[in-house]
Amino acid sequence: MPIVKYITTDQLLVWVNALIAAQTVYGVQAKEQRFAYDALADAADLRLDFDVTILPPKKFFQPLVETIMKFHVDGHYESVTSEEPFIIFGVHPYDVVAIAQMDEVFRANYADTHYLSRRERATIVACDIQNASPSMFAACMGTATVEDGFDILLTKIGDGYVVDVRTAKGEALLVALGDAPDADAGTLARREQFWDDARRFLNKYLLKCKPTDLPALLEDQYEHAIWEHNAGLCYSCGSCNMVCPTCYCFDVQDEVDWTLEKGTRVRKWDSCMLRDFATVAGGHNFRRRREERYRHRFYRKGQYLWQRMGQIACVGCGRCTTACTAKIANPVELYNTLMEG
Numbered sequence: 001m002p003i004v005k006y007i008t009t010d011q012l013l014v015w016v017n018a019l020i021a022a023q024t025v026y027g028v029q030a031k032e033q034r035f036a037y038d039a040l041a042d043a044a045d046l047r048l049d050f051d052v053t054i055l056p057p058k059k060f061f062q063p064l065v066e067t068i069m070k071f072h073v074d075g076h077y078e079s080v081t082s083e084e085p086f087i088i089f090g091v092h093p094y095d096v097v098a099i100a101q102m103d104e105v106f107r108a109n110y111a112d113t114h115y116l117s118r119r120e121r122a123t124i125v126a127c128d129i130q131n132a133s134p135s136m137f138a139a140c141m142g143t144a145t146v147e148d149g150f151d152i153l154l155t156k157i158g159d160g161y162v163v164d165v166r167t168a169k170g171e172a173l174l175v176a177l178g179d180a181p182d183a184d185a186g187t188l189a190r191r192e193q194f195w196d197d198a199r200r201f202l203n204k205y206l207l208k209c210k211p212t213d214l215p216a217l218l219e220d221q222y223e224h225a226i227w228e229h230n231a232g233l234c235y236s237c238g239s240c241n242m243v244c245p246t247c248y249c250f251d252v253q254d255e256v257d258w259t260l261e262k263g264t265r266v267r268k269w270d271s272c273m274l275r276d277f278a279t280v281a282g283g284h285n286f287r288r289r290r291e292e293r294y295r296h297r298f299y300r301k302g303q304y305l306w307q308r309m310g311q312i313a314c315v316g317c318g319r320c321t322t323a324c325t326a327k328i329a330n331p332v333e334l335y336n337t338l339m340e341g
């Protein structure tokens with residue numbers, strides 16, 4: 001039987017503080033007019049009414065910089081993985097979809113133990129979107145609501161929240177909640193209406209085609225003039241990659257101790273928009289020109305990962321649009337221009 005409770009906002013605060021006392025909880029907090037995930041010290045700092053976070057929750061599973069191995073000159077080495085359980089409070093549906101895509105990427109072919117060790121220790125408390133961000137198009141991408149991929153889903157209805165528990169990990173968190181009534185039929189009907197509205201209206205930009213039309217559109221428009229035009233404005237800063245929940249490329253470097261006896265292997269986020277991203281041994285660069293890099297990013301989202309896993313690797317969060325100072329990263333504007341031929 002699914003567990004679906006209804007709690008007041010006051011009960012939510014008491015519950016979150018009980019969780020904070022027991023383990024590490026990360027939650028969305030206000031940071032200078034914007035929102036970001038950070039360690040929660042007090043439930044009062046949690047903002048479930050956020051529009052979008054600056055960085056997506058991928059940073060908890062694939063940190064910006066992480067040590068993946070320690071090694072010694074005598075040949076001894078040890079892999080570094082995370083053992084600490086943690087809770088992420090407040091993950092929007094589009095980010096839940098992005099996490100599921102990243103799970104598939106990091107499990108396929110070679111299971112990435114560094115990513116997976118964090119992922120397996122995380123409990124995801126998702127929350128439905130109360131406020132749309134200025135650049136989102138989640139309804140167009142089918143990511144405004146979500147049916148799985150989380151442990152608990154919170155939906156604000158009236159003065160409280162529906163708490164929808166889907167996994168054993170989610171159920172374990174309910175112990176700290178104590179007694180709460182089951183959500184009644186009227187409340188669940190209001191949640192259905194909320195989801196219907198989200199699926200129809202959570203867009204600030206309107207994509208003029210279905211997401212499933214994008215691979216064929218890109219197939220036809222490889223030589224479109226927009227690639228060269230927009231690339232002429234691009235700073236190759238990589239911000240559009242950094243903020244994207246479905247970008248996962250990284251670089252690996254060995255950092256050797258000054259004694260030359262030991263060192264660490266470190267991986268860091270990388271960006272296909274940076275000039276040297278595709279440079280290989282011998283100095284050849286497969287995407288030396290900005291136009292090639294700019295175009296590649298959209299093909300990777302709209303065609304290459306579709307071919308690999310049958311999903312468009314853009315969830316409509318709009319973070320790239322907000323992050324791009326040159327105003328050329330908006331996927332909706334780009335795809336709609338391609339549609340005009």
Ligand code: SF4
Binds near residue numbers: 244315
């Ligand atoms: S491409 Fe842009 S809108 Fe799409 S998921 Fe990435 S950051 Fe979000």
Ligand code: SF4
Binds near residue numbers: 236239
């Ligand atoms: S498209 Fe925008 S955010 Fe991306 S690299 Fe170019 S200037 Fe930077």
